[in-house]
Amino acid sequence: MKLLQKIGLGIFLIGLSLFCSLVLLGKYKLNPKEFQRVIYAKGIKSELFINSLNTSLVGKEFSEPFSFSLHIITAVKEANKIHKKNREWGKVIWDKPHSLSHDVAKIAGKGIVKENKFLFWLLTFGLGILGSLLYILPNLILLGPPGIKNNGIYFSSSTNRGFLGWFVFLFLVTFYIVLYFFPDYIVNWTYIVDPISQSISGNLASQWFLYGFLYCVVMIVMAIRMYIKYRNNMHQILRTTSVLFFQIVFAFLIPEILVRFDKPWYDFKNAFPLDYDFFFSWNLNSLISSGGFGIFILVWGIVLTLVIVPVMVYFFGKRWYCSWVCGCGGLAETLGGGGNWNVGWFTVFYSFL
């Protein structure tokens, strides 16, 4: 059993390493036709930008995403600087440079990953899932009879802020920085989930689809671990099922399916202020301009924040949302997994009050 777990851990690490190294696979080559399509789709009017890229980028082959991205970023910045100086507001490119670069890279990417999406899905997600399950399932026997299973939490490097814990922390922070600020570096990751995205929303996968899909996969796999840990406790089993349901159906499937029907992407359980941009003017405008359905979302979002959340909190405390509905709580209690209750900063905190 222990051997099986070690094999599982090995397979998982291979899958994870392959996933990370995907970034460096394949090639990027934007041909003139594709460039025309980007210019048209983005409505780019800056001849400075177009000329700059025509000389530095178009038709050239790049073997990694970083220099490819750098050319686009530089071209945007330099073009904008001149247009702004000349007050040519119509020519300024308002897209965030890395988002524009992501959209270009998504088209320009070529080679092994894009041509073998399913194979690479298996080698990354597939191996990751298989390895994790091999690691998790033996616990059915190794953990002994059902009961409270917290043995050794504070002896483990991963659960008591040891080397492993810090390593995972740094890895995740890096992942989120890349996801939010440098999506153009990770178009290869999005290729492998393209087929899934197309079957749900009809679109190619963006970095956000990749993130949502990854989130669901991690929660499902790690929920199996919690089902084994919590065999003695029906409350925890139902709670785990509930967060899993809300993540997969409300946060992932429904919004993607809405997009397929040309409706705004919306997560019906995501209440303001967690959904911090709900009342931003661009969001309100987009909802109001989406007809009856948009208005419905607007009313629902307001009722959720002003009526449902306060009433439920009055009767059940904040736990009904954090541990039964919320995706953040869901990830914390499946991937994380209970045990680290004590922040230990209360005295420090209270001394400021």
Add this chain to the structure above:
Amino acid sequence: MNAPPVIVIGNGITGITFARNFRKKSSKPILIISKETPYFFSRTAIMYVYMGHLRWEDTQPYENTFWEKNKLDLLQGTVTHINPKEKNIRLSDESILSYDSLIIATGSIPNKFGWPGENLRGVQGLYSKQDLDSLEDYSASTNKAVIVGGGLIGVELAEMLHSRGKKVIFLVRENSFWNNVLPKGESELINQHILEHGIDLRLNTNLSEIIEDKTGRVKAIRTDSGEIISCQFVGLTVGVRPNIDFINNTDIATNRGILVNKYLETNQSSIYAIGDCSEQQEPQTGRRSIEAVWYTGRMMGETLAQTLTGNKKTYNPGHWFNSAKFFDIEYQTYGLVAPQPTKPEKHFHWKHPNKNVAITLSYNENTKQFLGINTFGIRMRHELLNKILCEKKSVFYMIEQLANCNFDSEFFKTYEEKILLKFNQDFNTNIKLKKKSWKVIFNNIIS
């Protein structure tokens, strides 16, 4: 010169409960002396430190700043002598401290019965922080451990050592685990559960001798049947006794514990004894004179704090209750359930056919009065059970109220219908379960 403080010896649940409740009503100075730890900790949680569920600081129920904020002075030191005539105490560093009142709450120490080798290295009880530390020290060099004594601490120690991968041999004098407290069916349930966890449970087995290696550490034990079992650690968990050796040469009257009346007063004025170390001269009917459990210590602390702040109260523990855990099986008891009922006490017993869930109701055969309940794998609502016991309700009323008495987490499986089915068969009755009603529960708890 400042007025002498109220001095509390011992910072366990008893001494601390006294000090907190005293402080709520009085601003007199309080000094709490402990030789064990600088701060109060939850003694029942020390097993979870060894098992890695908690860190040491997580066993401390109050922030370290709490004591100064509430003007509860703490002193780590050892009291060596008490002088009731001069109203002062002496510490091991020879300093003398005067007291206004003295509260002795020194708890228990593990029993030893004069076994050969009982003081070897690697042989210890499990009670104090020092015991936990020394267990941790011996742990790395222990593969095989023997535990002597089948009580609550013995089974805890077995679980602790087992959680760290040690092979555990568990010697129990009786022919079934803890059957001087638990009725037969329940005791057998626990036997099975201990075995299921891979503990080598040896019933009907006594310790004869502990054998030392060349370095003065245990290397084996011999049982009363002559079997030699090699081991690197021996846990002696054959009960505890009051920790009162340091007052033996004073005028304070003692028997097994410090003798106190129903006001928790010793024979010396301004000296009180509470908790495990005290012995009731006239215990309530159905209660023992020494009860070394958390809840009674807490109640004595609360009672004495009332008395010393002008509201003189007798110690009235009410109906007995306790709770414990045997590996994964939670156990609760309320009222009196004898291990072997004698007339007129009789038992109704139900056990789930394949789960570790069981219940025993004890009642008076003639009057049908409900006397007590043991539950395994089901949590009960204390306030409601206490009320049913106080009002001397019948066993029929109790079984009817089973759903309202249930205190399991939401969504847990309930077994009331199955229990009632067997009850109706046994008693030839047709009682229907009263549906769980929050109105009934809250009304009963508040009134």
